Amino acid sequence: MQSSTYSTEPELRSGNISGLRRDFAAAERRQKTGSLLLLLPLLLFTIVFFATPITGLLFRAVHSPEYASFFPNSTEHLQSSGSFNERFYETLFLDIRSSDEARTSGRVARRLNQDQSGFITMVKRAVRASRSAPEDITSYQSWFLDLDDRWGEPDYQNAIRRAVPKFTDFYLLATLDMKRGETGGFEKSPENQAIFVNVILRTLWISFSVTMICVLLGYPVAWTMANASKKWRNILLLGVLFSFWTSLLVRTAAWVIVLQKEGPVNNALQTLGLIDAPLQLVFNRFGVYVALTHILLPFLIFPLYSVMVGIPKDLMRAAKSLGARPVRAFFSIYVPQTFPGLSAGAILVFVLSIGYYITPALVGGPKDQMLSYFIAFYTNNTINWGLAAALALNLLVVTLVLYSLYQYIIRDKRLRLGGDDV
């Protein structure tokens, strides 16, 4: 009896506890599964239709399989010996022949042409000539050079060398106006291809200018709103919200209409006698600044305003009662307290403007186009998807870095979307 009590009691106790623990664990698991089940549809949806496509796009920035897949013989030769000798031209001849049958020569030619223009005609001519080539070619090298001298030139040979690897930094380097030279070191791209650093700098400069204009225009508005009576505050807020909610395309179209040569602005200026001939106000940089500022200004005003309403008014009074002159009190007491809202708004405006496509495309001239335009251009017009992907990668990295900074700044609860004051 006694022994059985001793033996069953601990077992009972432990059985109870582990049973309870099991119950708790099971309930917790059920809860967790429940949460995940609710979350799962959107999570999966976002992974499949957003994360996967973007990963696929970024993959294109470093993937260039055309040469290696369709010109396997010369690829193998270059990878083993690496020199442009007679053997190279022989393997190249084989590749040209077999790609003619498989109808893949065009894709290789396009890939090579992205690096060095001229390859499309060179490959086309070689393909055509290979159909009627004699059986016993003594020197393949001279066969190619007779067709076109450029097959022997270093610039063209280096382009082939760069096209061989399946994974390449060619496109990414091209976006920085660089390429790899003969020995694999970095070189500057030739003048006619070196346009992207300029585009990137222009994109950053336009975004920076728009951000500054927004700060200059938005700060007084946010201040007035935060210090106005309820009625006036609502009237001002209504104005900002009206613009904010109006379709982006409508606003862009409105600016094109308003600023065009026969438009109301030019009309008014002429009627007032300020100008004799209509000014060019749109399809240039001025138009881009005006339209982008108009679209992005609310993104600066809202966070700034929500910080400003929370600043106690007695601080300024205290500073003044201690003898600070109003201007000094404003800049040393008031402005620093608005920095969280100011920097959050400014970063938001900057991040949004570097990615804009529609507005610069419609109100800008050819010299005012930003990164997004070139991404679209290389996707649609000149089919150079690797370059489009590499430019997209640049844009994405800048955006995500700045957005993380933004997130860091808005740890402050007041600034969060759906926060207490908003």
Next chain:
Amino acid sequence: MFDHSLSGRERVFVAAAWVFSGLVIVFLVLPIVAIIPLSFTSDSLLSYPMPDWSLRWYRELMDSPAWTRALKNSLIVAVGSTCLATVLGTLAAIGLNRRSCPWPILITAFLTTPMIVPVIITAISSYFFYSRLGLTNSFAGMILAHTILGAPFVVITVTATLKGFDQNQIKAASSLGARPIYAFRTVTLPQILPGVVSGAVFAFVTSFDEVIVALFVAGSQQITLPRQMFSGVRDNLDPTIAAVATLMVLVTFGALGIAGLAVARRRRKFKP
């Protein structure tokens, strides 16, 4: 309007700030308002003074199959993607705001990235991805892509309303015998409805105003209103553009008005 403790010089500053702010608001509002009368011009030029009032350009819009089809396409895509985004976004927000949810901040950050990734990137990656699945040039593709853009807004607005929602009410409901779906319908949903509705409006407006995805994913059969407008502004600017713009302003503010009313009514109903 003026604080009487201010000195004379400060009053000048305050008055200057008011004048400046007024001008900025005029800058924000006037260009949009200025094109509305232009849509009623009888002339084919988009400029003032207008020779006469007429509904000519609205008639032209109604008679143009390209514009009416664009409107229909826009509505199909916007309604489809709004429904999908609202359901997915609301469920996800509820899941995210349960105490048992793992890594809520990380997952929210991931789910809302489509809002900050430049749309051109989303658009061309969808274009490449969809062309492999045969989804380009289809309504399905457009709806899926716009759902991606709209769902984050729903997640955010519903999350905001859930912050003020006492989760214990669900426990109370289930202890009284309510099944989860019934508890959701009668306890949770009525209280988070303002968030759901404003999220849906955001999603609708996002889709209704979206051009870039439409430029890449839509085929000639799915041309939407913004895309038609984009080509109009680029190639051939005439008063039909002003008329469409006016209609789009009306649609946007109609949707906002409906949402505002719905939210206000709910608020009144739930005020203690």
